[in-house]
Amino acid sequence: MTEAGEQRISPHEVMFALDIGTRNVVGIVGRQEEDQFIILDVEVIEHPSRSMYDGQIHDIDKVAAVAQRVKSNLENRLGFSLRQVAIAAAGRALKTYKVHVGREVDITKIIDKRMIDSLEIEGIQKAQHALEQESSTQDIKYYCVGYTVINYYLNDGVMTTLKGHRGDKIGADILATFLPQVVVDSLYSVMERIGLDVINLTLEPIAAIHVAIPPKLRLLNLALIDIGAGTSDIAITQDGTVVAYAMASVAGDEITEAIAKNFLLDFETAEKLKVSLNKKEQHSFSDIVGIPYEMSTSEIIERIDEVIEALAEEIGEKILAYNGKTPSAVFCIGGGSQIPTFTQHLAAKLGLPKERVVVRGTEIIENTIFQCNRIEGPEFITPIGIGLIALKDREQDFIHIHVNETAVKLLNTKQMFVSDALIRIGYNARKLIGRRGKGLTCFVNGAQKNIPGEPGEAAKIFVNGVPGNLDTKIKNRDNIVVEPAYDGKDVHLTLNDLLMEVKTVQYNGLDFKLIGDPLVNGKPTALNYSIQDGDQITFKEIQQIDELLMRLQKRSEHCRVFVNEVLVDKDYVMQDKDHIRIEEIEIREKPIEGPFNAVVVHEAEAAPNPQKDCNEHGILVHVNNEPVLLHSDRNTPYIFVDVFNYIDFDRTKVQGTLILKLNDQRANYTDPIADGDRIEIYWE
Numbered sequence: 103m104t105e106a107g108e109q110r111i112s113p114h115e116v117m118f119a120l121d122i123g124t125r126n127v128v129g130i131v132g133r134q135e136e137d138q139f140i141i142l143d144v145e146v147i148e149h150p151s152r153s154m155y156d157g158q159i160h161d162i163d164k165v166a167a168v169a170q171r172v173k174s175n176l177e178n179r180l181g182f183s184l185r186q187v188a189i190a191a192a193g194r195a196l197k198t199y200k201v202h203v204g205r206e207v208d209i210t211k212i213i214d215k216r217m218i219d220s221l222e223i224e225g226i227q228k229a230q231h232a233l234e235q236e237s238s239t240q241d242i243k244y245y246c247v248g249y250t251v252i253n254y255y256l257n258d259g260v261m262t263t264l265k266g267h268r269g270d271k272i273g274a275d276i277l278a279t280f281l282p283q284v285v286v287d288s289l290y291s292v293m294e295r296i297g298l299d300v301i302n303l304t305l306e307p308i309a310a311i312h313v314a315i316p317p318k319l320r321l322l323n324l325a326l327i328d329i330g331a332g333t334s335d336i337a338i339t340q341d342g343t344v345v346a347y348a349m350a351s352v353a354g355d356e357i358t359e360a361i362a363k364n365f366l367l368d369f370e371t372a373e374k375l376k377v378s379l380n381k382k383e384q385h386s387f388s389d390i391v392g393i394p395y396e397m398s399t400s401e402i403i404e405r406i407d408e409v410i411e412a413l414a415e416e417i418g419e420k421i422l423a424y425n426g427k428t429p430s431a432v433f434c435i436g437g438g439s440q441i442p443t444f445t446q447h448l449a450a451k452l453g454l455p456k457e458r459v460v461v462r463g464t465e466i467i468e469n470t471i472f473q474c475n476r477i478e479g480p481e482f483i484t485p486i487g488i489g490l491i492a493l494k495d496r497e498q499d500f501i502h503i504h505v506n507e508t509a510v511k512l513l514n515t516k517q518m519f520v521s522d523a524l525i526r527i528g529y530n531a532r533k534l535i536g537r538r539g540k541g542l543t544c545f546v547n548g549a550q551k552n553i554p555g556e557p558g559e560a561a562k563i564f565v566n567g568v569p570g571n572l573d574t575k576i577k578n579r580d581n582i583v584v585e586p587a588y589d590g591k592d593v594h595l596t597l598n599d600l601l602m603e604v605k606t607v608q609y610n611g612l613d614f615k616l617i618g619d620p621l622v623n624g625k626p627t628a629l630n631y632s633i634q635d636g637d638q639i640t641f642k643e644i645q646q647i648d649e650l651l652m653r654l655q656k657r658s659e660h661c662r663v664f665v666n667e668v669l670v671d672k673d674y675v676m677q678d679k680d681h682i683r684i685e686e687i688e689i690r691e692k693p694i695e696g697p698f699n700a701v702v703v704h705e706a707e708a709a710p711n712p713q714k715d716c717n718e719h720g721i722l723v724h725v726n727n728e729p730v731l732l733h734s735d736r737n738t739p740y741i742f743v744d745v746f747n748y749i750d751f752d753r754t755k756v757q758g759t760l761i762l763k764l765n766d767q768r769a770n771y772t773d774p775i776a777d778g779d780r781i782e783i784y785w786e
Contacts, residue, residue, distance in 0.1 A: 119489035129172040166295035188302040188492030199229040204273030208538040224531030225276035244280035302492035309487030329438030354438030360409035418451030435480035536587035556590030598629035616644040648672040721777040
């Protein structure tokens with residue numbers, strides 16, 4: 103019985119932390135006393151057989167048996183039952199995947215955080231989908247527990263940041279880390295077998311970094327390496343948070359195997375020899391055929407140094423790959439970190455001074471007091487971290503929320519945000535940012551004109567009815583509603599729309615654009631023509647009254663023109679929105695009386711009459727299903743307004759909206775007409 107067992111401690115005051123490792127199971131019972139963590143008792147029991155591989159539980163019954171012994175021993179010494187437990191999922195169970203994601207964006211908009219967040223979410227979802235597709239078991243589900251952006255891209259060029267820039271294409275290389283759900287399930291199964299309720303679940307790298315690199319140091323770019331038996335876990339901090347998790351598939355077992363091969367030892371003897379290398383200088387052992395050895399630590403290390411260097415090199419490569427550069431310092435924990443010369447090799451690989459790569463033991467943990475036999479060494483960092491995290495945050499290990507009425511369960515390993523919930527349900531990241539509609543480019547009188555599509559609108563996010571965004575923090579029972587973004591409409595532009603800036607006058611009650619015959623790609627075209635990308639549009643603007651009369655095919659000497667009911671000269675320059683009225687003068691031939699011989703003056707001829715001789719030059723059209731012959735001796739093309747000279751239609755009495763159609767399409771006064779055209783004119 104320890105000293106802790108003699109005290110009257112309430113079971114409700116304590117935190118039971120259980121670290122289930124590949125080699126052993128460590129149990130720690132402690133309690134919070136002001137700002138100190140008081141460790142009441144510790145129990146460590148090795149697995150009698152290989153029921154754990156690389157941190158993953160393979161034989162639930164065997165692991166549960168060892169965990170039960172740890173629990174029972176602690177209960178016997180403490181004098182009360184343990185009912186709740188804090189645990190950690192193995193960092194070596196983490197899966198990582200690297201993807202590239204890109205999308206087109208609106209070049210007219212500045213790239214903001216919302217656009218960048220949406221891009222990163224799409225990358226995480228792409229990585230998760232690829233990971234699940236490649237999994238040997240398609241039913242395996244993964245949770246994203248961290249990610250880092252390796253590179254951003256703007257118009258295919260590498261950028262350190264996208265925020266504040268403009269471009270038409272953005273991209274990112276994303277390295278995402280996932281935890282298989284099966285790892286969580288197997289841990290829960292073991293806890294259920296031994297009668298424990300899980301009140302807190304974290305990740306081993308998170309627990310380790312919590313005590314090895316306290317928050318005040320995380321502004322620095324640091325790497326934490328937990329070298330276990332089968333794998334080595336890596337966590338990287340920067341700007342106050344953990345930015346990446348990684349795993350190297352090499353660890354302490356590589357050293358054990360090297361010792362076994364070099365000295366012909368069984369695995370257990372080699373493991374004991376490895377553990378003693380950093381504890382004493384001289385070693386005595388015998389190989390499997392009975393040959394005795396007396397060797398110093400330096401002699402043994404010399405024989406296996408290549409393996410140690412290879413281990414350091416692979417871990418160093420992982421750090422550089424996930425951090426993108428050499429970190430400021432590296433902290434090493436776990437039993438494998440104690441191998442002599444390892445930290446020197448790792449420092450050389452990273453290009454760091456050797457004093458910047460150090461081994462951390464329990465002695466560096468702040469505000470921790472042992473009321474039992476003190477445990478020391480880097481292998482006990484993680485179990486203490488599990489207990490401290492559980493005391494700091496007693497919330498449940500999962501939070502339950504709703505996203506658009508869908509129930510979602512999130513692993514509560516960190517502060518959760520709206521973006522975490524959307525990743526969990528696989529929300530399409532492209533629905534978060536509305537795209538601008540497709541634009542077009544044309545050329546007007548030789549000048550390039552770019553017409554953008556309509557802008558899209560970003561998604562709207564509400565948390566418990568309050569407007570939020572992807573960075574809004576969420577908690578248990580929150581309700582999230584996402585109204586998807588919508589894309590802007592593509593450009594649909596008629597020739598008439600394109601010429602909106604051209605001056606327009608009112609003629610006989612209708613708008614009349616002051617342009618000559620417009621040409622599209624060299625051909626006369628109606629104003630209702632839909633502009634296509636690359637079209638060449640040419641036209642001449644009409645300025646003076648005499649140009650208008652010529653466009654209407656009226657002889658200026660036979661007309662009087664009123665602008666805004668004021669008689670004007672033929673050189674009057676028309677203004678936008680002017681009201682034009684034209685009176686045609688009908689003058690008959692008559693003799694001129696006087697003292698001289700009679701002279702005949704020829705004045706305006708009557709308007710063309712469709713009842714006259716039809717052998718004259720002309721075209722036949724159908725107006726409101728009736729044939730109408732337009733005829734004259736002119737050589738210029740006919741336009742729509744000419745029809746009114748041949749039909750009985752009163753435009754002076756407005757009876758609604760005047761509808762003009764040419765071959766079933768909306769028409770304008772100046773649209774050219776041809777033989778056989780179908781014309782409709784009516785009030786609507």
